[in-house]
Amino acid sequence: MTDEKLTLDDIAALLLQIEPTNLAELANIRRGLKAIAESSSISVQRSIAEAITRIDQMEGGKDPDPAGLLCRIGAFIEEAMNATEESALEAPPFSPTEQDSPVRSNPEAGCSNALPLEADSALLSEFITENRDLIAGAETALLKLEADPENAEALHTVFRAFHTIKGTSVFLGLDHISTLAHRAESFLSRIRDKEIRCVGGYADLAFRSVDMLKDLTQTVHDALSGKPIIVPGGFDDLMVLLTEPEAAGISEDVCERGDGAAEVPSLPDDLLATQANPRREGRKTAVTDQTDQPAGGVPEGTKTPSPTEIGQTLQKQPRTAGSETAAESSVRVRTDRLDRLIEMVGELVIGHSMVVQDNTVNSGNYPDLQQKVSHTGKIVRQMQDLCMAIRMVPLKATIHKIARLVRDLARRQKIMINFIAVGEDTEIDRNMVDLINDPLVHLVRNAVDHGIESPEDREKKGKPRAGTLLLKAYHSGGNVVVEVSDDGKGLDRNKIIQKAIAKGLIQPGQNMSDSEIINFIFEPGFSTADKVTDLSGRGVGLDVVRKAVETLRGRVDVSSEVGQGCTFSVRLPLTMAITDGMLVKVGNQRYILPTVNIDMSFRPDPEALSTVAGRAETVIFKGKLMPIFRLHRLFDIKEAVEDPTSGLLIIIGEGNQRCALLVDELVGQQQVVAKSLGDGIGNVQGISGGAILGDGRVGLILDPQGIAALARQTLEPRTAGKATC
Amino acid sequence: MTEDTAEAVEDMDSYENLFDRISPTENTSQFVVFRLTREWYGVEITKVKEVVKVDRITSLPSSPEHIAGIVNLRGYILSVTNLRTVFGLPYEEPTEKARIIAVESGVLETGLLVDEVVESIEIPLNKIEAALLTIPPERAKYLEGQCNLDGRLIAVVNVEKILEKRA
Numbered sequence: 001m002t003d004e005k006l007t008l009d010d011i012a013a014l015l016l017q018i019e020p021t022n023l024a025e026l027a028n029i030r031r032g033l034k035a036i037a038e039s040s041s042i043s044v045q046r047s048i049a050e051a052i053t054r055i056d057q058m059e060g061g062k063d064p065d066p067a068g069l070l071c072r073i074g075a076f077i078e079e080a081m082n083a084t085e086e087s088a089l090e091a092p093p094f095s096p097t098e099q100d101s102p103v104r105s106n107p108e109a110g111c112s113n114a115l116p117l118e119a120d121s122a123l124l125s126e127f128i129t130e131n132r133d134l135i136a137g138a139e140t141a142l143l144k145l146e147a148d149p150e151n152a153e154a155l156h157t158v159f160r161a162f163h164t165i166k167g168t169s170v171f172l173g174l175d176h177i178s179t180l181a182h183r184a185e186s187f188l189s190r191i192r193d194k195e196i197r198c199v200g201g202y203a204d205l206a207f208r209s210v211d212m213l214k215d216l217t218q219t220v221h222d223a224l225s226g227k228p229i230i231v232p233g234g235f236d237d238l239m240v241l242l243t244e245p246e247a248a249g250i251s252e253d254v255c256e257r258g259d260g261a262a263e264v265p266s267l268p269d270d271l272l273a274t275q276a277n278p279r280r281e282g283r284k285t286a287v288t289d290q291t292d293q294p295a296g297g298v299p300e301g302t303k304t305p306s307p308t309e310i311g312q313t314l315q316k317q318p319r320t321a322g323s324e325t326a327a328e329s330s331v332r333v334r335t336d337r338l339d340r341l342i343e344m345v346g347e348l349v350i351g352h353s354m355v356v357q358d359n360t361v362n363s364g365n366y367p368d369l370q371q372k373v374s375h376t377g378k379i380v381r382q383m384q385d386l387c388m389a390i391r392m393v394p395l396k397a398t399i400h401k402i403a404r405l406v407r408d409l410a411r412r413q414k415i416m417i418n419f420i421a422v423g424e425d426t427e428i429d430r431n432m433v434d435l436i437n438d439p440l441v442h443l444v445r446n447a448v449d450h451g452i453e454s455p456e457d458r459e460k461k462g463k464p465r466a467g468t469l470l471l472k473a474y475h476s477g478g479n480v481v482v483e484v485s486d487d488g489k490g491l492d493r494n495k496i497i498q499k500a501i502a503k504g505l506i507q508p509g510q511n512m513s514d515s516e517i518i519n520f521i522f523e524p525g526f527s528t529a530d531k532v533t534d535l536s537g538r539g540v541g542l543d544v545v546r547k548a549v550e551t552l553r554g555r556v557d558v559s560s561e562v563g564q565g566c567t568f569s570v571r572l573p574l575t576m577a578i579t580d581g582m583l584v585k586v587g588n589q590r591y592i593l594p595t596v597n598i599d600m601s602f603r604p605d606p607e608a609l610s611t612v613a614g615r616a617e618t619v620i621f622k623g624k625l626m627p628i629f630r631l632h633r634l635f636d637i638k639e640a641v642e643d644p645t646s647g648l649l650i651i652i653g654e655g656n657q658r659c660a661l662l663v664d665e666l667v668g669q670q671q672v673v674a675k676s677l678g679d680g681i682g683n684v685q686g687i688s689g690g691a692i693l694g695d696g697r698v699g700l701i702l703d704p705q706g707i708a709a710l711a712r713q714t715l716e717p718r719t720a721g722k723a724t725c
Numbered sequence: 726m727t728e729d730t731a732e733a734v735e736d737m738d739s740y741e742n743l744f745d746r747i748s749p750t751e752n753t754s755q756f757v758v759f760r761l762t763r764e765w766y767g768v769e770i771t772k773v774k775e776v777v778k779v780d781r782i783t784s785l786p787s788s789p790e791h792i793a794g795i796v797n798l799r800g801y802i803l804s805v806t807n808l809r810t811v812f813g814l815p816y817e818e819p820t821e822k823a824r825i826i827a828v829e830s831g832v833l834e835t836g837l838l839v840d841e842v843v844e845s846i847e848i849p850l851n852k853i854e855a856a857l858l859t860i861p862p863e864r865a866k867y868l869e870g871q872c873n874l875d876g877r878l879i880a881v882v883n884v885e886k887i888l889e890k891r892a
Binding site: 344347350589634636637676677678679684686687690692696697700710 | 794799804
């Protein structure tokens with residue numbers, strides 16, 4: 001690094017390491033800046049000049065807050081870098097340098113031209129995925145920032161997201177996105193400069209920018225599939241809002257423009273601001289040293305990746321189109337490839353077990369070979385474990401989305417909510433993540449809409465004004481449990497009973513247990529909300545949640561205390577891909593019966609067997625009568641055990657669906673990877689899927705409900721429904 | 726082959742070059758020829774993924790008759806269509822020579838259970854004639870046509886139709 005040829009990048013990096021008192025180094029930076037200014041455009045020069053002025057101030061040593069000053073210098077340098085970037089990329093078709101022109105009020109802003117011609121669809125889709133990640137990150141950080149406006153790191157994350165998006169979108173010629181990102185960035189820089197704080201209306205504005213960015217990204221995504229780009233409504237308004245503070249000129253003296261808040265039309269409630277305040281006070285004392293840090297740069301060798309990354313990525317990003325983010329420790333892999341890899345490893349495991357069982361290996365004549373085989377076996381098992389781990393992703397993203405949702409809902413409902421998330425790092429199969437999102441969102445909406453009361457009501461009841469919504473995720477016995485609990489009204493037993501009577505589900509005066517009553521809320525069309533809001537209360541409710549969870553082979557439980565709140569817990573298997581099963585033999589066929597469905601298995605005594613109406617076989621087990629379904633008869637399998645006393649009865653199903661399934665014998669327990677039956681086979685009643693067994697054969701996974709239904713179909717015409725007990 | 730080509734050229738002339746064909750010799754397709762009972766059938770090689778030995782087909786309960794079951798194709802479950810059933814031929818247990826021809830079209834795939842895979846040959850497309858009227862229509866729809874090659878009648882299987890039947 002020679003003194004004569006410092007680049008802005010170098011200076012940014014230097015600035016991060018420098019101590020505010022190191023005057024020699026400052027002078028060096030000053031020289032470097034001057035050199036750059038000579039060969040730059042006017043806009044760059046302006047920012048550099050500002051930076052130099054600040055350096056001079058520091059050199060004078062009069063400033064009481066050298067660290068803050070240093071941070072401001074950082075800001076100007078960054079601005080200069082932006083300006084350089086922009087002038088370098090000035091060409092097509094819009095350059096965000098025209099920041100002084102108000103909003104490009106597009107006459108046909110509603111519908112702009114298609115994607116830029118030169119845009120490469122692969123690049124674009126990469127851009128979209130990357131954007132979504134960045135947006136998600138920014139949103140999370142904004143939530144943090146709102147709760148704790150001094151959180152410099154969160155601010156950096158938001159800033160960086162917008163910055164990266166800006167760079168890439170300029171490169172790709174997506175001018176709406178770049179305009180938005182640019183203006184949002186300018187707005188955020190005011191927050192960074194501590195001129196305004198990210199609370200109340202400002203926070204709203206920041207969130208709106210994030211939302212708009214989401215919408216715009218979606219339009220780009222749609223455009224890829226040929227739809228026209230439709231600029232989301234409110235784009236221009238938002239641009240004005242974001243620019244308005246800008247009009248005062250950011251390079252002016254910062255302190256004079258503290259009253260910009262009035263310009264931002266926001267929801268008039270300052271609920272969140274007040275809510276955030278007590279928490280901020282609490283944090284302030286805890287992290288005093290952190291708040292003293294300059295936001296623009298980190299002093300003396302603090303090796304947090306965030307600011308360093310800024311320096312490094314600022315220049316590179318637009319040119320590489322975001323294809324490589326520096327210091328990225330993960331690689332994006334296409335899911336189909338990942339799935340294929342996992343499948344192949346499964347196949348490798350089976351292939352290896354075939355080698356292990358081979359007579360040559362097992363003969364004992366070749367101990368060396370045996371040793372080598374067992375060695376590869378270890379590797380294969382490790383690979384399998386790793387593959388399973390690859391599939392797992394933390395619930396973080398889902399929980400963050402919900403955090404945002406809660407914030408918005410709370411504002412709309414004019415209630416106060418403390419959202420607490422526990423166990424963000426709980427991992428779950430990546431295929432499950434998307435599927436559990438909807439049920440969780442539903443439960444959260446319910447809690448906000450029906451559960452937590454207004455601050456006034458809560459005060460009357462002697463509760464804290466702000467309600468608490470707790471989202472807790474943890475692993476328990478091979479399952480993932482996600483709990484949504486609120487400290488609101490709780491479920492009103494009497495209201496549910498009234499509703500159930502009104503819907504004709506029960507008779508007045510019927511005696512029922514609490515859990516039976518509570519379970520009514522899972523009935524279709526059952527809502528105890530008095531009013532219909534756009535959130536919930538339309539009767540499309542918890543039954544959807546239960547159904548969704550059940551298709552994931554999970555369970556929803558609810559517990560509630562009137563006036564104290566309500567807890568829904570969703571219990572899901574870790575992965576849909578692996579089923580714990582019992583291998584059963586029927587004739588020459590073998591089937592897998594999921595272990596969760598098995599209640600117990602036994603060989604009946606002859607006395608326990610009886611028939612009803614001459615046909616329907618039943619067995620008495622522990623004093624209970626239940627029908628016997630013969631699997632070999634249902635599936636038309638030959639050479640199976642006909643006599644239940646020499647076969648095995650497996651009790652499956654629950655409640656009045658309980659029945660005993662006759663099989664020949666249990667072969668053993670096995671974990672299998674559930675796969676769909678080949679193309680074109682569609683649904684086979686009684687079979688939920690297939691799996692490759694240890695010997696390479698395909699085994700069919702039984703579906704107990706389907707079997708029961710199948711059995712009824714075949715029995716009913718003959719025995720007039722006597723089969724059900 | 727020379728005779729075929731000559732014929733092809735003649736055909737082309739008679740159709741007054743409806744399509745700007747580059748060369749008649751390019752209008753051939755490679756077919757995998759297989760046997761069902763004593764009949765010869767062909768399937769276009771571009772639709773064939775692979776040919777595998779018949780190894781322990783898992784039969785499916787209460788499934789249509791033409792579905793022989795499912796097999797494990799390297800960790801992937803492949804449905805198997807019994808072509809004998811599709812073409813109304815008597816059922817027989819698969820022998821040593823029997824093979825499963827994995828075919829695909831679009832996103833769908835299936836395995837065709839056949840008695841024996843014989844060879845792979847090139848057939849000029851214009852030699853494939855529409856299915857004979859004597860073939861019952863419910864069978865004929867699974868054929869694209871047939872061709873007479875050196876005195877041997879090869880029926881060309883319509884993979885798409887068979888995949889549709891299953892879907």
